Amino acid sequence: MEHAEFNKDLMEFLNQSPTPWHAVSTMKRRLDAAGFEQLDERDDWSLARNKGYYVIRNGSSIVAFRTGIGDVSLNGIRMVGAHTDSPCLKVKPNPELRRKGYFQLGVEVYGGVLLNPWFDRDLSLAGRVTLLDEAGEVRDTLVDFQKPVAFIPSLAIHLDREANSNRSVNAQTDLPPVLMQVPEADTTRFDDLLGQQVAAETGLKARKILGYELSFYDAQKAAFVGLREEFLASARMDNLLSCYIGLQSLLHTSGDEAALLVCNDHEEVGSMSAEGAQGPFLTAVLDRWCGAGKARAIAHSMMISADNAHGVHPNYSDRHDENHGPVLNQGPVIKVNHNQRYATNSRSAALYRHISDELGLPHQTFVVRSDMACGSTIGPLTAGNLGVTTLDIGVPQFGMHSIRELVGAEDGYTLFRVLSEFMQRKTIF
Template sequence: MEHAEFNKDLLKFLNASPTPWHAVATMKKRLDAAGFEELDEKDDWSLDQNRSYYVVRNGSSIVAFRTGARDASASGIRMVGAHTDSPCLKVKPNPELRRKGFFQLGVEVYGGVLMNPWFDRDLSLAGRVTFLDGHDKVTDTLVDFRKSVAFIPSLAIHLDKEANSSRKVNAQTDLPPVLMQVPEDDATSFNDLLSQQIVSESGIKVRKILGYELGFYDAQEAGYVGLRDEFIASARLDNLLSCYIGLQALLNTSGDEAALLVCNDHEEVGSVSSEGAQGPFLTAVLDRWCGSGKAKAIARSMMVSADNAHGVHPNYMDKHDENHGPILNKGPVIKVNHNQRYATNSRSAAVYRHISDELGLPHQTFVVRSDMGCGSTIGPLTAANLGVTTLDIGVPQFGMHSIRELIGTEDGFTMFRVLTEFMQREQVF
């Protein structure tokens, strides 16, 4: 895969994946096309060498792996981990609000949303809906309105003179989006609108909406930015970019060595769920794959936790340690925190640096300022659960947790090349 092709396909992936369920569905299609076999956790598994498999949990987390030519207990497994979820505004169970003829929906803030950028943006809506179909069967389906259906208008500065100096956002009262205008006697429910959307998208008859997990998202598609197209702007770069990089690396490996990609949901809210990185999903897959040889396999394995990093902002340079300010388009960022907010150690960092240097590709290092708190990733959670040597790394970006984020056009492809080599390398250590 060439550089331009990589970025063009990345834009397609981002635009097709407005929610974790859509992201996993998109990955499934690509894995199916590459000959991977889907496994069901409810069934017995019979895994063969030199085969490729994947398994999905809750529709929002996925583990895909190649068994390789040798037993994993003897060869170890080259693992890459990322997460499918991004901060957003989720629709509440009883969301309808009618005020002055405007139809609005109540929303719950999911994750550490940077809330101000959500105002005055064209918003669409997508997610999973569970319903009773025409045969009285409980069914799940994905919906994506795909067009601009909502807006959160700012209060005019004439009515809020302190907006530019001390504006605060109240998540309960300030964020309900406006969807349409309705007459005073209108009785349209949100469930009615969902039923119509399901029929429109899939033609399935809906008897009754039973539940949903839906989130608003930026209707503007991903695209290039910059006089020389140096950047890519998009929603959900944190962390669908890493999902895409890991997927492409797995698809482009030789398949000779045991390799695995895990993309977990719920990282943005702590990863404590059945399909989150602090849950049993990956461990369950490895138990069934490796059996009694799992401990030996883990001892020979390495996990690369891929999650975007904070690029040094030219307007806020003092927010970085002066020797550890990653620059966009200057290489992926090895993330170090000795208090174990990141799982990187000297050994795991050395593996990445060595491969990157062999390929003649750049890399950078990030350490948070000593007087600031440090975020975290699925890396420490996975390392603690499995006991596997782990590296935390990511592409540098601006605007993390905003409705629209920014990366350089060079860094994703650079990390893809290194991780592809990592996933097919015979000897990791």
């Protein structure tokens, strides 16, 4: 896969994946096209060597793997992990708000959202809907309005003279998006509007909307940015960029060695769920794949947790340790925290550096300032659950947890090349 093709396909993937459910659906289509077989957790499994499989849980998390040609208990598994969710605004169950002739929806903040950039953006809406169809069956479907349908207008500076020095955002009162104007006697129900959209997209006619998990998202598409197009801007770079890199790496391996990609939901809210990294999903898949040889397989294995890193901001360079400020387009970032907020150790970092050096590719290191708190990833959670040697790494970016984020146009492809080599490497340690 060439560099230009990689970035073009990445932007298409980002545009097709406004929610975790859409991201997993997009990955499923690509795995199907590559000949991978879907497994159902409710069925017995009979796994063959030298084949590709995948398992989906809740529609929003996925484990895909190649079984390789050897004995997995002797050769181990080359694992890559990422997460499908991103901070956003989710629609509440009873969301209708009518104020001064405007129809709005109440929203709940999901994850550590950087709220200010959500104002004055063209917003669309997407997610999963559970409904009762005409035949009386309960079923799930995906919905994506795919066009600007809402807006969160800022309060004019004339009405808030301290807006540039002292404006805070109240998540309850300041964030409900405006969808349309309605008459005073309006009785529009959001469920009715949603049912119409489902019918338009899928042909399904809902007797009743039973539930939904819907997120607003930035309707602006991914794009190159910069006079020389050095950067890529998009929503959900954290962490769909890593999902895409992991998927492409798995698809481009030789298939001789056992390799696995896990993309969990709910990382942004702590990962404690049935399909999150603190839950049993990956362990359950490995139990069924490896059987009695699982402990030996894990001892021969390694996990690379890929989640974007904080690039040093030229306007706020003092927020970084002076020797550990990653620069965009200068390579993926090995993330180190000796308090185990990242799972990197000297062995896992050494293997990545060795592969990267062999390929002649750059890499960087991030350590948070000693007087600042450190974020975390699925890395320590997966390492703790499985007992597997783990590396935390990520592409450096600006605007993490904003509605629109920025990465270097070189770094994703660099990480793809290293992970592709890692996933087909005969010997890990």
